Amino acid sequence: MMSKKCKYAIKALIALAEHYEQGNLFTADISKAQNIPKKFLEQILLELKHAGFLGSKQGYGGGYYMKKNPTEITVADIYRLFDGNIALLPCVSLLRYESCDDCQDEAACTLKREFAKIREQTRLIMVNTTIQSFLTHEK
Amino acid sequence: MMSKKCKYAIKALIALAEHYEQGNLFTADISKAQNIPKKFLEQILLELKHAGFLGSKQGYGGGYYMKKNPTEITVADIYRLFDGNIALLPCVSLLRYESCDDCQDEAACTLKREFAKIREQTRLIMVNTTIQSFLTHEK
């Protein structure tokens, strides 16, 4: 299960993607429309901005807008930003490898092969689902 | 990422599967061999027993043994037992559906379709990986 923060981020990105290249949206409006606590949403949008997905305009009449193309933002990107690794074990993570605390001889680890397969399948589907995927109204 | 509890469970199951139909193993021996805190492992084995995967024998010379066939225990089973839903959102969970707190009109939810797809792909690979999969030494 993903965190609410991550879910809120995706919902906000979808809302912003619906206005791609059509100016900015207010945090308050997204908050109301998507039923996300405003102060919490502020933090989320800021993180998305720092990660390069969004741009913003400050002051009166300001707001957030999509900076990257919605076709180029994947669920994998957002999941990694807010919830961390896609892999189920640190030792099979593609981008953030770490050895497991309890692993004494990684070469002899019986888990790696299968969990690497699981990670790869999961990663592929998450990379192939973009913000744009949520917008296209086809079956 | 899966919890350590879940990882330990899978490691213990693999160890027990290596002795399938060859009597029981002591918690203490699995603990040492797999580098899992013994008292923590006790809880885990007990849960696996209650879930029907293991059997046990009490008293002197007792221990745990595989009850189900290792080919019939999937990573999905163990993940669901210790870490919960495979689905990233409660509303697309196959076995434990719940509506999302923030969702006002589920019929109009823009997230469901894509996250249902992600859940299904993830589920399939996890269901197709069994405890036996970790034992077969092929590439």
Next chain:
DNA sequence: TTGATACCCTACTTATTCGATAGTATTTAT
């Protein structure tokens, strides 16, 4: 130039979960 609007940033809070540990009870072979 001042006030309203809106983003920017940090710190705090509260509840829950994670990863264990402790201690007792019970069963069983010898």
Next chain:
DNA sequence: ATAAATACTATCGAATAAGTAGGGTATCAA
């Protein structure tokens, strides 16, 4: 009887989740 092993309950400290609080800063309109 007693030592070895599981069975079960309770507790604990640290981390994380999900928000709240309270400002600061930029912008624009009147």
